[in-house]
Amino acid sequence: MISSFKPVARTLMGPGPSDVNPRILEALGRTTIGHLDPQFIEMMDQIKQLLQYAFQTKNELTLPVSAPGSAGMEACFVNLLEPGDKAIVCINGVFGNRMVENVTRCGATAVTVEDDWGKPVDPAKVEAALVANPDAKVLCFVHAETSTGARSDAQALASLAQKHDCLTIVDTVTSLGGVELKVDEWGLDAVYSGTQKCLSCTPGLS
Numbered sequence: 001m002i003s004s005f006k007p008v009a010r011t012l013m014g015p016g017p018s019d020v021n022p023r024i025l026e027a028l029g030r031t032t033i034g035h036l037d038p039q040f041i042e043m044m045d046q047i048k049q050l051l052q053y054a055f056q057t058k059n060e061l062t063l064p065v066s067a068p069g070s071a072g073m074e075a076c077f078v079n080l081l082e083p084g085d086k087a088i089v090c091i092n093g094v095f096g097n098r099m100v101e102n103v104t105r106c107g108a109t110a111v112t113v114e115d116d117w118g119k120p121v122d123p124a125k126v127e128a129a130l131v132a133n134p135d136a137k138v139l140c141f142v143h144a145e146t147s148t149g150a151r152s153d154a155q156a157l158a159s160l161a162q163k164h165d166c167l168t169i170v171d172t173v174t175s176l177g178g179v180e181l182k183v184d185e186w187g188l189d190a191v192y193s194g195t196q197k198c199l200s201c202t203p204g205l206s
Contacts, residue, residue, distance in 0.1 A: 015146050015174065017196040017203045024201055054176060054199075055191060057183040065206045069173045072192030072206030074102060076169045080138055080190055083107030087138040088129045088166070090114075090121040092152070093145035095171055103140070111136065117145075121152040123160060130164040139166045144175035146197075151179060155186040162187055173197055 012019050033040050052062045065071050077099075081087060085108040089099045092115040103110040111133050113125045121141055130136060139161040144151045154170060161168045167189040175181055178198035183191050195201035 015149075015197070016194070018198070018200050020202055021200045028202070055172075055183045055193075056181060056185065057191075059183070066204070067206055068204055069192065069194030069196075069206045070098075072173075072194065073098065073171065075206075076190040076192050077102040077106055077140075080167060080169060081106040081108040085109070085137045086111060086133060086135055087140055087169075088113060088126070088133060088136045090126060090139075090141035090152070090157075092119055092121055092148070092150055093117050093142065094147035095142045095145060095173070096140075099140045099142070099169070099171070108137075118148040118150050120150050121157060123153065123156045126157060127160050127164075130160060130166065134164070136164070136166055138169055140169040140171075142171040142174075143181065144172070144179060146174045149174070151175065154181070154188065158186045158188050 047064060048062060051064065052058060055062060065075060081103060083106070085106070087103045087108050088111045089103060090096055090113045091100065100110045100112060111129055113121065113129045115122050115125070126139065130139070139157065141152060141154070141157055143154045158168050158170075168187075169190045170188050170192075172181055172191055172193040174197050176193035176198060192206055194203070195205040196203035
């Protein structure tokens with residue numbers, strides 16, 4: 001016999017999902033409204049403004065995607081890379097490898113810059129890769145690697161990309177809301193994150 005599911009209260013101590021704030025849990029129990037309701041449109045506009053504030057950007061293409069962080073990652077890669085393109089990908093943990101997988105699925109070539117797990121991305125290695133691959137279209141890196149917690153210098157890496165006429169794809173799944181992130185000031189191009197880490201929201205949104 002199937003009974004109503006009542007999960008035991010736990011304190012979540014892993015890298016995600018994190019404990020959901022009680023205000024968010026309460027909001028999930030409110031009345032459902034239609035997607036054409038004027039209140040729904042108003043709520044969407046507010047969410048857009050709040051997301052822009054969280055990312056410290058005025059970019060109008062700041063939007064939630066109703067899928068986990070991996071969908072945010074894929075959205076960035078499939079919209080910026082085409083078959084035959086070249087991308088420089090920094091690997092210092094699990095999610096750098098996930099970026100390589102996305103590059104490959106797009107039919108592009110991944111040039112990897114590898115650092116030990118638990119260590120930040122070395123800007124000197126990145127610059128050497130950019131010099132050696134002047135045809136690279138995108139520099140991809142994880143701001144704070146979920147698998148180890150290592151934070152790389154996003155501002156310095158973005159500056160190198162700009163110097164070599166490269167776009168950036170940046171994973172901020174673990175860093176958004178937890179450490180300083182200034183998308184516009186640092187000149188980051190395509191940035192994705194998720195709700196289930198420092199934002200302490202429900203999983204399933206990117």
